Amino acid sequence: MKTKHSKPAPVRRAPRVNVVTLGCSKNIHDSEVLMGQLRGNRMEVVHEAANVRADDIVVINTCGFIDNAKQESIDTILQYSALKDEGRVGKVIVTGCLSERYKPELQAEIPNVDAYFGTNDLQDLLGTIGADYKHELVGERMLTTPAHFAYFKIAEGCNRPCSFCAIPLMRGKHVSKPMESLVAEAQHLAKNGTKELILIAQDLTYYGLDLYGQRNLADLLRRLSDVEGIEWIRLQYAYPSGFPMDILDVMNERSNICNYLDMPLQHISDNMLRSMRRGISKQKTIDLVHAIRDRVPDIALRTTLICGYPGETEQDFDELQQWVADTRFDRLGCFTYSHEEKTHAYSLVDDVPEEEKAARVEQIMEIQQGISYDVNQAKVGNTYKVLVDKVEGDHFVGRTEYDSPEVDNEVLIPTEGHYLALGRFAQVRIDRAEDFDLYGTIVK
Numbered sequence: 001m002k003t004k005h006s007k008p009a010p011v012r013r014a015p016r017v018n019v020v021t022l023g024c025s026k027n028i029h030d031s032e033v034l035m036g037q038l039r040g041n042r043m044e045v046v047h048e049a050a051n052v053r054a055d056d057i058v059v060i061n062t063c064g065f066i067d068n069a070k071q072e073s074i075d076t077i078l079q080y081s082a083l084k085d086e087g088r089v090g091k092v093i094v095t096g097c098l099s100e101r102y103k104p105e106l107q108a109e110i111p112n113v114d115a116y117f118g119t120n121d122l123q124d125l126l127g128t129i130g131a132d133y134k135h136e137l138v139g140e141r142m143l144t145t146p147a148h149f150a151y152f153k154i155a156e157g158c159n160r161p162c163s164f165c166a167i168p169l170m171r172g173k174h175v176s177k178p179m180e181s182l183v184a185e186a187q188h189l190a191k192n193g194t195k196e197l198i199l200i201a202q203d204l205t206y207y208g209l210d211l212y213g214q215r216n217l218a219d220l221l222r223r224l225s226d227v228e229g230i231e232w233i234r235l236q237y238a239y240p241s242g243f244p245m246d247i248l249d250v251m252n253e254r255s256n257i258c259n260y261l262d263m264p265l266q267h268i269s270d271n272m273l274r275s276m277r278r279g280i281s282k283q284k285t286i287d288l289v290h291a292i293r294d295r296v297p298d299i300a301l302r303t304t305l306i307c308g309y310p311g312e313t314e315q316d317f318d319e320l321q322q323w324v325a326d327t328r329f330d331r332l333g334c335f336t337y338s339h340e341e342k343t344h345a346y347s348l349v350d351d352v353p354e355e356e357k358a359a360r361v362e363q364i365m366e367i368q369q370g371i372s373y374d375v376n377q378a379k380v381g382n383t384y385k386v387l388v389d390k391v392e393g394d395h396f397v398g399r400t401e402y403d404s405p406e407v408d409n410e411v412l413i414p415t416e417g418h419y420l421a422l423g424r425f426a427q428v429r430i431d432r433a434e435d436f437d438l439y440g441t442i443v444k
Helices: 025-040 067-085 097-109 122-129 167-171 179-191 217-225 246-253 270-276 282-295 314-327 354-377
Strands: 017-021 045-047 057-062 091-096 149-153 196-200 232-235 257-262 300-307 331-336 383-392 395-399 410-414 425-433 437-442
Touching: 017 025, 025 045, 025 057, 025 091, 025 122, 025 149, 025 196, 057 067, 057 097, 057 122, 067 091, 067 097, 091 097, 091 122, 097 167, 149 179, 179 217, 217 232, 217 246, 246 257, 246 282, 270 282, 270 314, 282 300, 282 314, 300 314, 300 354, 314 354, 331 354, 354 425, 383 410, 410 425
Parallel strands: 017 045, 017 057, 057 091, 149 196, 196 232, 232 257, 257 300, 300 331, 410 437
Antiparallel strands: 383 395, 383 425, 395 410, 425 437
16 A cells, blocks of 8 residues: 655745945944854845845845945935835845934835844844844954955044034044954954954044043054954044054064054145034145154055035135145045935035035145156065965955055056966065056966
C-alpha cells in the first residue's frame, strides 16, 4: 500500500537589508555601525546593492545639510517608495539627518515609508527590522570603504553657534567618545587590515571638553598613534577658534600622523565672520594659518569656503579672493550658501542671487586651480610614500599623506610593468603633474 507524502513546506528566505548612504563621511560611519549590528544579528546585509529583491528591507541614511543634499535624499526616498508600490522591494525605512529634521513633513508627504528614524535612534531602528542592539559589538563596523582606510568618528554633535549651520539641529550637542573605546575600535580595525584612520567629527578640536574638562585631541592622537598596524592618521574638520596648538607638536613627534589638516574657515571678511558667528576675526585667522605653517612647515592645509552668504558685498568677496590668492591653501573646496530653516542666518535676507553665488564659487575655484597646479609642479622629481587605493583603467590610483580620499589629489601609476597590491604602500617618484593629479613611477 502506497502512502502519500505531503510536499515539504518551502524554506522561507530571511529578508536582506540593503543600506543606502547619502551625505558625508559621518553618515558613512553611521551606516557602517548599523550594518555591523545587523551582521552581528546574523542578518544578510548589503550596501547600495545594484540589484533589488522583492523581500528587501531598504534602509536609507539621509542627509539634510543643504538644499542639494536634501533634494538627493528626497529623490532617493521617492525612488525606493515607488519600488515598494510596485512590489519590487519589501520595506523602506528612512533614517539620518533629513528625517531627524523633517520627520513630520516626510511622514505627511511620503506616507508609504514603513518607518522614519532620527540620528540617535539606532536601537529602535534595529528593533523594527527584527534585530537586537548588541553592546558587545560597540566599535565594530562593516566597512563600506576599502578595508585599508576607515572614517573614524571621535565625537557626535556640535556646540558651535555658526549662523548658517543646521547640524546642531540634526545631531545635537557635542558628545565625545571615551578615549578607551576609541583605542579599542582602532585596534579592532587594525587587526582587520585598516592602515589609515581618518578622524572625523563636527569639530575635532572640541574633543574631550565634555568628558575630561579640557581639549584632549593631542592625548587621543598619541594613544591612537601607538596602535600597532596604523600607519596614517589624518585630521578632518578642525575648528579655528580655540584651536589646540599642541596637536601640531604631536604631528611633529609621530611619523604616522599625517602632515595634513582640514580646517573649514568659511570666509575672511570681518563682516562675514561676525555675521556667521565664527568667533574669530580676519587677523586672528591669518595669524593662525601662519602659526600652523610655522610649527609644521610641511603641512598640507585644506579649507572650505562659503560664497553668497547674506550681505556678502563685492568688497567682501574681493577680500576673500585676495586672501585665497595670498594664502595659497594646498586644498580648497567652495560652496554656495544655502538658506536653512531654523538657523540664525535664516532671519537674514538671502540677498545674493543664486547665479551670482555660483559665479563667485567658480571664481574662487579658478584661483585655487592655479595654486594647485603650482603646488603639484613643485612635487615633480620628488619621491613620496603612496597608499594604493584602487585600479582605474590602465593606472593604479593612490594618495600621498597630503591627500584625503574622494576630495583631494590622486597619484596615478601605470599598471603596465608594475604590480601593486591594493591597500599597500609604495614609494613613487612623481614624473609629471596636472592641476589636481600627479603621475609617477615606482621606485624600486
